Amino acid sequence: MSPTIRVAVLGAAGETGSSIVNGLVEHGNFSIAALLRPQSISKPANQALKSRGIDIIPTDLSGPKEDLVRALKGTDVVISAISAMELQSQMPLADAALEAGVKRFVPCAFMPIVPAGGVMMLRDAKEEVYNHIKVIKVPYTIIDVGWWYQLTIPRVPSGKTDYFSGSQDLFNILVGDGETHGALTDLLDIGRYVAAIIADDRTLNKYVFAHNEIFTPNQVYEMVQRLSGETLTREYIPAETLYKQLNELNKALEKDPTDLVAMVDKVGVQYKISWGARADNTPQNAKYLGYLDAKELYPEFKFRSLEDYTVGLLEGKSKPVYSDNKDMQAVMKARLARSG
Amino acid sequence: MSPTIRVAVLGAAGETGSSIVNGLVEHGNFSIAALLRPQSISKPANQALKSRGIDIIPTDLSGPKEDLVRALKGTDVVISAISAMELQSQMPLADAALEAGVKRFVPCAFMPIVPAGGVMMLRDAKEEVYNHIKVIKVPYTIIDVGWWYQLTIPRVPSGKTDYFSGSQDLFNILVGDGETHGALTDLLDIGRYVAAIIADDRTLNKYVFAHNEIFTPNQVYEMVQRLSGETLTREYIPAETLYKQLNELNKALEKDPTDLVAMVDKVGVQYKISWGARADNTPQNAKYLGYLDAKELYPEFKFRSLEDYTVGLLEGKSKPVYSDNKDMQAVMKARLARSG
Numbered sequence: 001m002s003p004t005i006r007v008a009v010l011g012a013a014g015e016t017g018s019s020i021v022n023g024l025v026e027h028g029n030f031s032i033a034a035l036l037r038p039q040s041i042s043k044p045a046n047q048a049l050k051s052r053g054i055d056i057i058p059t060d061l062s063g064p065k066e067d068l069v070r071a072l073k074g075t076d077v078v079i080s081a082i083s084a085m086e087l088q089s090q091m092p093l094a095d096a097a098l099e100a101g102v103k104r105f106v107p108c109a110f111m112p113i114v115p116a117g118g119v120m121m122l123r124d125a126k127e128e129v130y131n132h133i134k135v136i137k138v139p140y141t142i143i144d145v146g147w148w149y150q151l152t153i154p155r156v157p158s159g160k161t162d163y164f165s166g167s168q169d170l171f172n173i174l175v176g177d178g179e180t181h182g183a184l185t186d187l188l189d190i191g192r193y194v195a196a197i198i199a200d201d202r203t204l205n206k207y208v209f210a211h212n213e214i215f216t217p218n219q220v221y222e223m224v225q226r227l228s229g230e231t232l233t234r235e236y237i238p239a240e241t242l243y244k245q246l247n248e249l250n251k252a253l254e255k256d257p258t259d260l261v262a263m264v265d266k267v268g269v270q271y272k273i274s275w276g277a278r279a280d281n282t283p284q285n286a287k288y289l290g291y292l293d294a295k296e297l298y299p300e301f302k303f304r305s306l307e308d309y310t311v312g313l314l315e316g317k318s319k320p321v322y323s324d325n326k327d328m329q330a331v332m333k334a335r336l337a338r339s340g
Numbered sequence: 341m342s343p344t345i346r347v348a349v350l351g352a353a354g355e356t357g358s359s360i361v362n363g364l365v366e367h368g369n370f371s372i373a374a375l376l377r378p379q380s381i382s383k384p385a386n387q388a389l390k391s392r393g394i395d396i397i398p399t400d401l402s403g404p405k406e407d408l409v410r411a412l413k414g415t416d417v418v419i420s421a422i423s424a425m426e427l428q429s430q431m432p433l434a435d436a437a438l439e440a441g442v443k444r445f446v447p448c449a450f451m452p453i454v455p456a457g458g459v460m461m462l463r464d465a466k467e468e469v470y471n472h473i474k475v476i477k478v479p480y481t482i483i484d485v486g487w488w489y490q491l492t493i494p495r496v497p498s499g500k501t502d503y504f505s506g507s508q509d510l511f512n513i514l515v516g517d518g519e520t521h522g523a524l525t526d527l528l529d530i531g532r533y534v535a536a537i538i539a540d541d542r543t544l545n546k547y548v549f550a551h552n553e554i555f556t557p558n559q560v561y562e563m564v565q566r567l568s569g570e571t572l573t574r575e576y577i578p579a580e581t582l583y584k585q586l587n588e589l590n591k592a593l594e595k596d597p598t599d600l601v602a603m604v605d606k607v608g609v610q611y612k613i614s615w616g617a618r619a620d621n622t623p624q625n626a627k628y629l630g631y632l633d634a635k636e637l638y639p640e641f642k643f644r645s646l647e648d649y650t651v652g653l654l655e656g657k658s659k660p661v662y663s664d665n666k667d668m669q670a671v672m673k674a675r676l677a678r679s680g
Binding site for chain 1: 455456457458459468471472474475477479545546547625627628629630
């Protein structure tokens, strides 16, 4: 048995963060701490962490560096699953991790494969953090995970899946002819991949791509029809329409850079362009971009199939995503209101 | 014997480009073309290429894409050793290479190890090109080479090395205590590394670091003293002084962004900070940043030692660098004039 690895997780109560904490607990070889804003510690989701034996470390990322360094002393691995709105706050965390002698810093990546350089503003914001990490020379691992099952399955006419909240249809469209292959992963498996990856010396200072299965959107629709026995209408959206939408959103954001709905919609459109029109989110492209493939690193890894996930979803057994996330809920509501 | 690989070189008459052409010729397994601006074909250096059996392909990087695509049809590997001033012109070349079915695009890297993200403007300008390559998905290899021997050896008091032009002392200083290790390579060996790397499937879509030897500046001075029998004075420059100089140069460039001397000096100061103060230019850092190591790929590779190079330099046998480069000569002259 290898010695226990001490891990600190930022954003432990978020969607990806929860999966990571669960994965670490299940793996069993980690002692786990959650880095929490002092004012957030009393939140129910964070108190729930405490009751599971997760250490709580009050952490103010905008506070003095020496406090952050002290908080991270003795930590082997720092994992950040911070929200997309706060990516830049990882810079001081990385600085402190370096000074505290942290052996591996895992910044918030956990997204589909997208190249840096103008395809997605979200990806480019992450690149700035990766660059900072490499400039200060803290040991790192960057883990991307493909597209969540949880944002993949289209609604069925019977309304059986409507309990799954409105978030699922944010991205759930057929781009072009619906034949672009994309890598999909169960959100609930992400933490188990992360546990395997951070316990593995081969992944130090590397990019790793972890995904469960490959589907085209057409294949997803066919599978959902087969499993539900319902007939789904397919709306195909040409790539040019997406580029036009992006153009409109850029104009709206030029006028009002604080327009949160436009920002979230832009992230959505850029995602669709990336996986749907550009076919970025594939294991081949990950390899081309320099990633190790978790399928090769962990050939024995057991994951849930998209079919099993879909069966559970149709049976009403899936936990909706973003349901505890007030920011996302507010954006959804604003989107609905705007679209009338 | 593997089939002949058809290579097209941009910047074939420059310092790195000449080394590359020589390395490809020596390797023997390549058919070589030089991509030349139509108005440069008549230059003596380019005519010399022709007389060595190098194909000349007139290439206007700002011309219509279809002309570039036609020029690259049938080319297996495109290597760019373009000047630092024209890095962005590689974008249309990469676009055309993709469309022409080029199997490997080697952009202009060929520098010491420096991370992207604000350490060096020259490195960040190259990063933009690398990002473009990855966005369009042309197969690539990025090759960095450490610091040239040719810019490493300090002048000796007897003046024996003064024939080597003024370029050598652009970067030849002792930063801090002079104890920072750095990777050094003979400019004349670079092409031989490139030939090995582009004939090797393991390096496709990878970063490769090729260097000859590791020295500290103090060790260089000691070696030169031993070989020349002369006593050299050492001037140590504290890192803070370099950061102050950088600050001044940034101010000058803010006032006049076209100040070429300030720009070249900024590149020089940023290099000194990178290898001297930050210790970026090491095989360890290359590995950390994701590079393959040519020492591991080609353990049998024969290179010239720094000692052998220095003996030749002291005997008057080294070919000065940048002596054919009018731009660099003009900058040197302007620098000298400015420093009085």
